[in-house]
Amino acid sequence: MLRFIVRRLLQAVPTLLVLSILVFAWLRLLPGGPAGALLGDKATPQKLADLNHVLGLDQPIFVQYGKFLGRILSGDFGASLISGDSVLAEVGRAFPATIELAVFALVLAIAFGIPLGYAAARFHGRLIDNATVLTTLIGVAVPVFFFGVLLKYIFAQKLGILPPSGRQDVTIDATHITGFFTLDGLLTGEFDAFWDAVKHLILPAIALASIPFAVIVRITRASVLDVQSEDFVRTAESKGLTTPVIRRRHILRNALLPVSTTIGLQTGLLLAGAVLTEKVFNIPGLGYLLAQGIERRDYPRLQALLLLAALVYVIVNLLVDVSYAIIDPRVRVR
Numbered sequence: 001m002l003r004f005i006v007r008r009l010l011q012a013v014p015t016l017l018v019l020s021i022l023v024f025a026w027l028r029l030l031p032g033g034p035a036g037a038l039l040g041d042k043a044t045p046q047k048l049a050d051l052n053h054v055l056g057l058d059q060p061i062f063v064q065y066g067k068f069l070g071r072i073l074s075g076d077f078g079a080s081l082i083s084g085d086s087v088l089a090e091v092g093r094a095f096p097a098t099i100e101l102a103v104f105a106l107v108l109a110i111a112f113g114i115p116l117g118y119a120a121a122r123f124h125g126r127l128i129d130n131a132t133v134l135t136t137l138i139g140v141a142v143p144v145f146f147f148g149v150l151l152k153y154i155f156a157q158k159l160g161i162l163p164p165s166g167r168q169d170v171t172i173d174a175t176h177i178t179g180f181f182t183l184d185g186l187l188t189g190e191f192d193a194f195w196d197a198v199k200h201l202i203l204p205a206i207a208l209a210s211i212p213f214a215v216i217v218r219i220t221r222a223s224v225l226d227v228q229s230e231d232f233v234r235t236a237e238s239k240g241l242t243t244p245v246i247r248r249r250h251i252l253r254n255a256l257l258p259v260s261t262t263i264g265l266q267t268g269l270l271l272a273g274a275v276l277t278e279k280v281f282n283i284p285g286l287g288y289l290l291a292q293g294i295e296r297r298d299y300p301r302l303q304a305l306l307l308l309a310a311l312v313y314v315i316v317n318l319l320v321d322v323s324y325a326i327i328d329p330r331v332r333v334r
Contacts, residue, residue, distance in 0.1 A: 008318050008321050008322075009318065012314045012317075012318065015314055016310065016311065016314060019307070019310040020068075020069060020072065020307065020310075021065070023303055023306045023307055023310075024064075024065050024068050024303075026306075027299050027302065027303055028064075072307065075088060077300055077303065077304040078300035079300060080293075080298055080300055080301045081296070081297075081298045081299065081300065081301070082292060082293070082296055082298050082301070087300045087301050087304045088304065090289060090301065091286065091289070091304055091305065091308065092179075093179065093284075094284055094285050094286050094288065094289050095179070095285075095286060096178065096179030096180045096181075097167060097179070097278075097283055097284055097285035097286075098274050098278070098283075098285035098286040098287060099180070100180050100181065100182060100183075100201065101201060101204055101205060101208060101274060101277070101278070101283060101285060102208070102267070102270040102274060104201045104205040105204075105205040105206075105208035105209035105212065105270055106209070106212065106263070106266070106267060106270060108205055108206065108209040108213065109209040109212040109213040109216055109266065110216065110263060112213060113212070113213045113214075113215075113216030113217045113220065114216060114220050114259065116132055116217050116220075117132070117216065117217040117218065117219070117220025117221040117223075117224065117259075118220055118221075118224055118252065118255075119132070120132040120133070120217070120221045121220070121221045121222075121224035121225045121228070122224070124225060129221075132217060132221070133218075133221075135214070135217075136213075136214035136215075136217045136218050137214075138214075139210045139211060139213060139214030140211060140214045140215070142210065143276075144207055144208065144210065144211065144276050144277055145276040145277075145279070145280050147207050147210050148203070148204065148207035148276070148277055148280035148281060149280060151203045151206060151207055152164045152165075152203060152280070152281070155203060156203065162199055162202055162203050163196075163199055163200050163203075164203075164281070165281045165282040165283075166200055166281070166282055166283070167181055167197065167200050167201075167283055167284070168181050168193065168196055168197050168200055169196050169200075172192065172193050172196055174188075174190055174193035174196075174197075175188045175190060175193075181193070181194075181197035181200075182194055182197045182198055182201070184197075185197055203281065204277050204278070204280070204281040204283060207277050207280070207281075208270060208274060208277045211266075211269075212263075212266035212269070212270065215262055215266060216259065216262055216263065216266065219258055219259055219262045220255065220259050223255040223256075223257075223258045223259055224251060224252070224255045226255075227251050227254045227255045228251055230254075260320055260323045261320055263320075264316045264317060264319060264320030264323075265316075265320075267316045268309075268312060268313040268316050274286065274287035275287035275288075275290055275291050278291075279291055286305060286308070289301060289305060290302070290305045293305065
């Protein structure tokens with residue numbers, strides 16, 4: 001298993017290198033460039049030329065990329081053009097909010113998606129199957145931001161049972177240790193703060209989980225239907241194995257291979273989907289920072305967030321590969 005993990009890590013290095021090249025090129029192809037973003041309305045041809053010289057943007061492109069890569073490897077992403085703070089400090093403050101939201105959404109999507117997909121496959125062609133297919137089609141078709149606004153209108157405005165935005169009620173005197181508000185509430189024993197943080201997560205997590213939930217349901221359903229017709233399942237039945245054993249050991253375990261890939265990909269997409277969700281629910285996470293960075297052309301912030309997203313995708317794919325190797329040992333020797 002260790003050799004398998006090391007091999008996958010080595011394969012990730014060229015992927016990250018290519019992604020760094022793409023981010024470097026994209027930032028320099030945007031209208032105005034970094035110098036234009038820094039000068040804003042004060043930009044003149046002479047000022048742009050002078051600032052490009054100061055920033056080293058008039059040097060050969062390979063020299064620029066070498067310096068860019070060196071700063072990344074040393075952890076120097078510069079200061080945000082919006083706040084003036086270190087980009088890494090900004091990311092560090094926003095990271096817990098996005099991870100907390102993404103994990104909560106992913107747990108909802110998996111906890112309800114896999115059982116519902118399995119039930120739809122087991123009762124194929126019946127009412128539960130047809131209702132599940134219709135529900136997942138709606139889940140994929142409805143935009144996240146519209147679903148979020150709808151949830152806020154029903155549960156926050158009309159019913160008033162859940163908070164409409166933010167991470168925690170400002171009137172609560174909570175102690176924040178890690179930046180993860182739910183975890184902080186448990187660690188400090190402030191259970192009122194913990195419960196309030198959970199209530200603030202419910203609506204945005206449901207909105208964010210809508211598409212992953214629909215995808216996981218459909219992939220689980222299709223995978224279980226496919227595995228049920230395999231020869232090894234009929235062989236297990238002919239051996240006299242009980243139905244629960246066949247479902248657990250032979251059907252569900254083999255059906256989880258494509259599902260684990262889907263979950264891994266959706267984990268990465270949750271961070272992208274969080275841009276809209278965090279804007280709708282006013283959550284100061286990475287998605288919120290990214291939206292601000294795009295609106296105001298904050299290049300240092302954008303390059304840090306894009307490279308972080310790429311790193312998350314690589315790590316998630318590594319975890320998916322490891323889960324494959326655990327579920328199916330044959331993968332380790334391929």
